[in-house]
Amino acid sequence: MQVTYYPGCSLEGTAIDYAASIGAVAGLLDLTLTELEDWNCCGATAAHSVSHQLSLALPARNLALAENAGRDVVVPCALCFNRLKAADKALKGPAGEQLGIAYQGDLKIWDLLDYLTQEPLLAALAQKVVRPLTGLRAVSYYGCLVARPPAVTDKPDCENPRNMERLLTVLGAEPLDWSFKTDCCGAGLALPRPDLIDTLVERLYERALQAGAECFVVSCQMCQANLDLPQERISKKFGKDYYLPVLYFTELMGLALGHPDVKKWLRGHLTDPRPLLERKGLI
Amino acid sequence: MNMVDDSMRPLEPSTALQERLATALPVSVAACFQCKKCSSGCPLTFAMDLLPDQVIRLALLGLEEQLLGSRTIWVCSSCETCTTRCPNGIDIAGTMDWLKEEALRRGYASQPGVARFHQTFLETVRLGGGRLSEPLLLGLYQLKSGETLKKITSGAIIAELRLGWQLARRGRLVPKLPRRLKGAGEIKEMFAKAKERG
Numbered sequence: 088m089q090v091t092y093y094p095g096c097s098l099e100g101t102a103i104d105y106a107a108s109i110g111a112v113a114g115l116l117d118l119t120l121t122e123l124e125d126w127n128c129c130g131a132t133a134a135h136s137v138s139h140q141l142s143l144a145l146p147a148r149n150l151a152l153a154e155n156a157g158r159d160v161v162v163p164c165a166l167c168f169n170r171l172k173a174a175d176k177a178l179k180g181p182a183g184e185q186l187g188i189a190y191q192g193d194l195k196i197w198d199l200l201d202y203l204t205q206e207p208l209l210a211a212l213a214q215k216v217v218r219p220l221t222g223l224r225a226v227s228y229y230g231c232l233v234a235r236p237p238a239v240t241d242k243p244d245c246e247n248p249r250n251m252e253r254l255l256t257v258l259g260a261e262p263l264d265w266s267f268k269t270d271c272c273g274a275g276l277a278l279p280r281p282d283l284i285d286t287l288v289e290r291l292y293e294r295a296l297q298a299g300a301e302c303f304v305v306s307c308q309m310c311q312a313n314l315d316l317p318q319e320r321i322s323k324k325f326g327k328d329y330y331l332p333v334l335y336f337t338e339l340m341g342l343a344l345g346h347p348d349v350k351k352w353l354r355g356h357l358t359d360p361r362p363l364l365e366r367k368g369l370i
Numbered sequence: 371m372n373m374v375d376d377s378m379r380p381l382e383p384s385t386a387l388q389e390r391l392a393t394a395l396p397v398s399v400a401a402c403f404q405c406k407k408c409s410s411g412c413p414l415t416f417a418m419d420l421l422p423d424q425v426i427r428l429a430l431l432g433l434e435e436q437l438l439g440s441r442t443i444w445v446c447s448s449c450e451t452c453t454t455r456c457p458n459g460i461d462i463a464g465t466m467d468w469l470k471e472e473a474l475r476r477g478y479a480s481q482p483g484v485a486r487f488h489q490t491f492l493e494t495v496r497l498g499g500g501r502l503s504e505p506l507l508l509g510l511y512q513l514k515s516g517e518t519l520k521k522i523t524s525g526a527i528i529a530e531l532r533l534g535w536q537l538a539r540r541g542r543l544v545p546k547l548p549r550r551l552k553g554a555g556e557i558k559e560m561f562a563k564a565k566e567r568g
Contacts, residue, residue: 096502101542125552127500132448133491136470139394140564141492148553148560235450236463245454271413271449278511279483283417283445316533355540 090202091153091160092120095167096128102164102308104355108337109163109199111346115215116208120161123153129170132275146174147188154194163199165307169232171196173239198233198240200306200336204250209257217345219259222367225334226265226300227251228291230310234269245269251304251336258343265298267291274309281317288314289321292329301363302332304339311335318358332360342369384432391429394468399429401458408452408462418442422452422462429465438473442466444481486514492561498548500557505545508534 098106113120126149134142150171153160162168177183179192202208227248234245242248246269252262273280273287291314295303305311315333322329333356342349342364350370353360364370392398402423409421420428420442428437437443443466452462470485479485494507512518521527537543551557 097504099501100504100544101537103542104540127551127553127557128495128502130495131491131502133488135467136448137474137485137488138492138564139467139471140567141560144560144564145495145557148556231447231449231451236454236461238453239450271447271451273414273447273449275447276445276484278508279481279487280417280445283414283447286416287413316537320529355542357536 088117089119089121089158090197091123091156091158093123093126093149093153093160093162093167093171095162095164097308098163101312104352105163105308105311105335105337107348108335108341108352111348112203112337112340112344115341115344115346116203116212121156121158123149123156123160125152129167131166131170135170135173142170143174143177143182144186144188146170147178147186147190150175150178150194151188151190154190159195159197159202161197161199161202163306163308165198165230165232166309168196168198169239172241176239198306200229200233200251200254203337203340204254209253212254212340212344213257216258216343218343218369220255220339220343220367220369221259223260223339223364223369224263224299224301225255225260225304226263226295226298226302227255227268228272228295228303228305228310228314228333229269230274230305230307231269231271233306251306254336255304255339258339260339262304263298263300265294265300267294272310272313274313277313277317281320284313284317285321285324288317289325292318292321292327292331295331300331302334302360304334304336306336308335315356315358330358330363332356332358332363334360381431381433383430387432387434387437388430391465391468395461395464397459397461399426399460399465401460402426402430403458405457407455407457411451411455413449413451414445414447417445422446422466425465425469426460426462429469437469438476438478439480441480443469443473444484483515487511490514496558496561499554500551501549503546503548505543508543 128145130142130145134145175196178190229248234240234242234248237245255262273284277284303314311333318329338352388399406423409423412422415421420440425442446466448463450463456462490511491507494510495502534543
């Protein structure tokens with residue numbers, strides 16, 4: 088299998104651990120990720136907040152490049168996925184002509200989790216599990232933008248996605264049900280209004296603990312950073328002692344498939360998942 | 371004698387705003403039947419001065435000043451829950467975005483920090499030639515925030531620097547020279563066009 092891969096800016100920076108685990112897992116699944124040549128930033132929340140023009144023009148260039156490359160595009164970042172999808176829809180309307188970008192609109196854009204949890208891939212994955220994640224109690228946290236709004240993302244199950252739970256079950260972990268899997272963590276406001284993050288994320292910690300979780304599993308690096316980095320600060324502020332590692336689903340795939348680099352990825356986290364995984368006898 | 375004080379001045383609705391919004395967004399704010407589903411599901415109401423349903427109502431009435439000067443449009447995190455759940459298909463988060471852009475154009479700044487963050491983000495992409503350098507964004511945002519001195523005196527800067535160091539140590543915050551993209555010219559032009567229109 089071969090797809091075009093659009094990593095997005097943060098996978099070259101703060102989320103290099105996510106990028107590394109994605110590359111490793113793709114290798115184990117015989118999936119060739121061919122990075123989109125010369126890709127640019129999607130504009131993220133900033134563009135759609137303050138420049139409608141750039142919020143279309145920036146992703147549109149990527150779409151035109153990807154269409155030329157001729158394969159489905161797979162996107163690991165929720166925000167990039169959302170912006171590429173939004174531009175894909177908009178370019179098929181009057182905005183397309185106005186931007187003057189040559190784009191036919193025949194491109195299939197996937198978010199990475201959806202791509203990797205297609206039924207045949209899950210079945211193949213089940214055969215490759217060498218270290219089942221037995222006893223690992225986790226809540227799936229999808230965040231906002233891979234799911235919403237469905238008119239952009241084409242996901243009818245946006246209020247209650249289940250594919251991460253299906254994946255975790257295949258990996259042998261224990262996915263827990265909770266009502267906050269697509270609630271917003273506010274990542275876009277993390278720098279200008281960290282006080283708001285504290286309120287939003289503390290609520291997620293509490294709900295995850297109520298569900299009996301020992302960790303979060305995420306498919307978005309903004310969610311990962313926003314739940315992982317301020318854990319100490321939020322603990323102090325609320326007089327609690329939170330310890331909830333925030334793992335990428337690809338890290339857990341790598342762990343269950345026995346990839347040798349897992350510990351290297353885990354070192355990138357601020358809330359160190361290694362004590363939890365050691366306690367569970369998984370590393 | 372005029373007995374009508376300011377608080378009793380009759381409302382003067384105007385359709386100008388809803389007409390402008392209708393040219394930008396697929397469904398008119400006039401479709402709102404005030405079910406308040408948007409506000410019920412919004413995770414950020416605790417930080418808002420207007421609830422999302424009130425934003426739509428004020429847009430319908432054309433009360434631009436209250437909207438453009440509101441905190442709500444900036445603390446909205448664009449999570450799209452409201453847009454997803456509106457039974458009448460109003461793009462509420464899209465309305466917030468439209469209002470943000472209009473607020474900047476007209477010099478309103480109820481949350482200057484948030485606006486500055488978005489602008490600095492785009493400026494960083496432009497300076498980097500098409501991709502975002504996170505260390506550069508953090509540096510520029512810090513410089514432009516005008517709060518560095520306050521952070522130094524309050525000690526907040528220590529926590530921030532510590533976090534930066536923790537990330538850098540893990541290889542997650544490493545300044546690199548921007549990669550020169552083949553499409554650098556195209557991207558430069560995009561930013562120039564957007565500025566023209568802005």
